[in-house]
Amino acid sequence: MKSTEQLLTELLDREAIRDLPVRYCDCVWRGDMDGLVGLFSDNATFIFKGREREQTTTGHDALKKMYTSALADATPRPYIHNHVVELKGSGKASGRCYVELRSISRAMEWIGSGYYEDEYVKVGDNWKFGSRRFVPVGSVNLREPRQ
Numbered sequence: 739m740k741s742t743e744q745l746l747t748e749l750l751d752r753e754a755i756r757d758l759p760v761r762y763c764d765c766v767w768r769g770d771m772d773g774l775v776g777l778f779s780d781n782a783t784f785i786f787k788g789r790e791r792e793q794t795t796t797g798h799d800a801l802k803k804m805y806t807s808a809l810a811d812a813t814p815r816p817y818i819h820n821h822v823v824e825l826k827g828s829g830k831a832s833g834r835c836y837v838e839l840r841s842i843s844r845a846m847e848w849i850g851s852g853y854y855e856d857e858y859v860k861v862g863d864n865w866k867f868g869s870r871r872f873v874p875v876g877s878v879n880l881r882e883p884r885q
Contacts, residue, residue, distance in 0.1 A: 748825060751825060751831070751860075751865065752825065754864070754865045755823050755831055755833060755858050755865050756821050756823060758777055758856075758858065758865060758866070758867060759818045759821060759835050759856075760818060761777055762774065762777055762816075762818075763816045763818055763837075765777070766809065766814065766815075766816055767815060767816075769809065771802050771805055771806050771809075772802070774801075774802075774805055775798050775801045775805065777866060777867055778798065778801060778866055778867045778868075778870070779859050779861055779866040779867065779868050780797070780798060781796065781797055782796070782797070782798075782866065782867050782868055782869060782870070783795065783796045783870075784804065784867075784869070784870050784871075785869065785871040785872070786871075786872050787871060787872065787873045788874075812841070813841055813842040813843040814839045814840070814841060814842075814849065815839070815840045815842055815846065816838070816839055817837065817838045817839075817840070818835050818836070818837055819835065819836045819837070819838065820835060820836050821833060821834075821835040822834050822835070823858075829859060829860030830857070830859055830860070830868075831857075831858040831865070832855075832856060832857050832858065833855075833856045833858065834854065834855050834856065835853065835854050836851070836852070836854075837851060837852055837853065837854060837872075838850075838851045839851060839852075850874055850875075850876060851874070851875050851876060852872055852873050852874040852875045853872075853873055853875065854870055854871065854872055854873075855870075855871040855873065856868075856870050856871070857869040857870075
């Protein structure tokens with residue numbers, strides 16, 4: 739049986755991990771690229787799973803460049819749902835959450851959905867994304883407004 743201290747530590751870890759996707763969305767909403775990249779560990783990767791290929795970006799500098807470019811012409815407003823977290827011990831965890839994307843430039847029209855498959859790592863006292871993989875479900879059109 740787990741001690742009260744062990745249970746409390748697990749609860750605090752889960753809460754900190756569940757906060758990461760929420761902060762991620764908040765940074766996207768506010769266009770805070772430094773805050774967004776700061777949610778990732780130094781050598782973290784972001785993987786976008788396309789229909790025919792995957793695009794992988796690794797490290798803070800590359801992540802900032804990728805997010806700045808990807809969000810420059812788009813105005814997505816993400817909403818995170820159903821976050822599942824599995825603690826693995828030794829400062830590691832994994833999770834999955836679902837996202838709905840809407841466009842502010844299109845009067846909050848739905849522009850897509852998908853899910854994130856995440857690996858989390860504890861860096862010092864803070865949890866960070868070790869890797870984040872986005873898998874779109876259906877059509878995700880961030881760049882081309884409807885005519």
